[in-house]
Amino acid sequence: MDHEKVNILLVDDQPAKLLAYEVILRELGENLVVAASGREALEFLLKNEVAVILVDVCMPELDGFELAAMIREHPRFQKTAMIFISAIQVSDLDRLRGYEMGAVDYVPVPVVPEVLRAKIRVFAELYRKTRQLERFNAELEGRVRARTAELEQSNARLLESEQRRSLALAAGRMGSWDWDWVNGDWMWDEGQYRIFGVDPRSFVVTPANVQALLYPDDIDELQKATAQFAKGTKSYEAEFRIKRPDGEIRWCVGTAAATVDKGGRVVRVSGVTVDITERKQAEERQNLLAREVDHRAKNALALAQSIIRLTRGENVKAYIQAVEGRINALARVHTILSLSKWQGAEIGKLVDEEIAPYSTGDQIAFGGSEIQLQPATAQTLALALHELVTNSAKYGALSTLSGRLSIKWEMQGDVLRMVWEERDGPVVEKPVSRGFGTRSVIASIETQLGGQAEFDWRSEGLVCRLSVPLMRDMPIGQLDPHHNLALNGNGAKLTSRPADG
Missing domain, CATH: 3.30.565.10 (Histidine kinase-like ATPase, C-terminal domain)
Incomplete structure (x- = not known):
């Protein structure tokens, strides 16, 4: 498979050497760029990406060490591979100076073509893999950002939907609850607390605490309905009364549905409670009114x-x-x-x-x-x-x-x-x-x-x-409907009114 070509910059003040380097490295199939001086090399670097720089140590005006120092000062080329070529005997101190300037290797003259090609090939491939990895990382980060943004939007929509649901439940005098059948954990929403007249900050939802709020005459029927889930019942609906902590009696209708696992065992029961007190009062008034009309x-x-x-x-x-x-x-x-x-x-x-x-x-x-x-x-x-x-x-x-x-x-x-x-x-x-x-x-x-x-x-x-x-x-x-009483039970209601005339 054809690989992506990278730029290899050849820097030397002698044209013959540059030509020799081109001949040696041509079979690598990379883009070979020549520069006759350090300044030409800098001009090209400022406009292009380079995988490897092959630079002669001894050049007039700007030698290899000075060029390497200037290249390393630029943030974009701090990790660019530089190989020094030296026609003179290089001492250990010179090598140490070169490494300090950013050189990754030395090639002595006369140049052995196979060795030079091998060194250039390794660093070019390393550059190529590094760039691919950077692109992959950038793509991955982009996907992560996109996925994160999608999740945030999804969570925002879910939160908005939950808020609308809570508002709808509250407006309809409704509440929802969830019961983990396995470990016994309960979850109430705000509407459920409101219906039962308890403070969510202090009220702990447990079977005992919930039962204490149920009207005594209705507890047995609700317990029987709950027990039916263990026998295969998937849902139920029942009317019941609650007695709030302040003593107020409220009528409710509850609907519940069970969730089962692959084995058919109940794992969760979820439900909705609706406060129907006003409806019950209206029905009672309607019955009284019918008797009264008669x-x-x-x-x-x-x-x-x-x-x-x-x-x-x-x-x-x-x-x-x-x-x-x-x-x-x-x-x-x-x-x-x-x-x-x-x-x-x-x-x-x-x-x-x-x-x-x-x-x-x-x-x-x-x-x-x-x-x-x-x-x-x-x-x-x-x-x-x-x-x-x-x-x-x-x-x-x-x-x-x-x-x-x-x-x-x-x-x-x-x-x-x-x-x-x-x-x-x-x-x-x-x-x-x-x-x-x-x-x-x-x-x-x-x-x-x-x-x-x-x-x-x-x-x-x-x-x-x-x-x-x-x-x-x-x-x-x-009220006794057989007595002539008003439906609201009002007797005399006094307010101040001056006499007419």
Whole structure:
């Protein structure tokens, strides 16, 4: 195989010698370059790479020793092989000086062609192998750099992917874990620690520590599911509860899959945990709401039935008008409750809706604390207010333009106190017997709500005082769907609100 030719520089001030060297070395097949002086040799060296320099020791102006010293000062030629040719007897001191200047060998004159060719061949081949090795090293370093850069990019992509996965898991209230089935080592990601409510810096993931966070009633089922892996099961999915260190109960769904070796033995189990507490709460609320809607519908029908059965009228027209008025009152409060998803009705909104059909100018003023009424209370109170305002429009203050009506309320402990006060209307006389409206108010407040309704028939106007006990907050898990309670368990909720008018 043809080898790569290298430059061999022949330096001598005598042309005949240079020609002789060329003839001797021609059969090596290398590039032979001649220089008649040290300066010519330096000019060529500065522009070209040289494998071996054959230089005469005795030359005018710049002898071989001086040329060798100048060549060795250049960083690029510090390892270039130089062979001295000397026509005079060289002493040991001269040889030592030559070696110090960078010579690698001496050739005496007369030159033995075979010896010179052998020496040049060895150093040329050594130069060639060195250059090949340098190229190989450079290529290897290039490949190493490229591979390193590729690995760094791959690691960066992997890290970015892991970060995106962690963010996705965290955003989806998810966590992942890995269990080495052989040595028992566990690995949790950040989402897993977050779901269980523990600090990754202090919590040690061990079977005992994990079991301590599981809801006691769910431990047996999870242990049975885990044991199935040893029997050949490859995956499982289960819902379970955890009890965080702060006492909060969370619902989770866990999915796990086993990795087996060539022998079919389980070596690793990996899984994902998803916090489904909000979904469970939504399902619970939906079930409660369904029961509540069913109960509300039955209540509404029962109320409508009672209104129709108990309403009296002087004639059909009066009867229809009375029934429609009470049904409309029930419909208005139903609308308010529907808008709040049956969580309750704010009393100010309720009063406003019931008196709106009779409100003209500044005849009516109302206001009080902001109180959230539960659905059953709101329905009953709405019917009571309807009876009061209807009675006032027929016989009381609202039956004349000069009449005035004031409605005020406040919370005293757990009791709603409402005062209905009429004035400046027709002269009032205490009725001999209670009409349907009065009986309806008393029955709804006292019988259905366990409160009290007091009527003071003053000549200047009716004063009605209503006292209604309100239930306080109750956790959703303790709600009895057969009672008329709001889904969020809220009772009276007080905030400051100035009276209107």
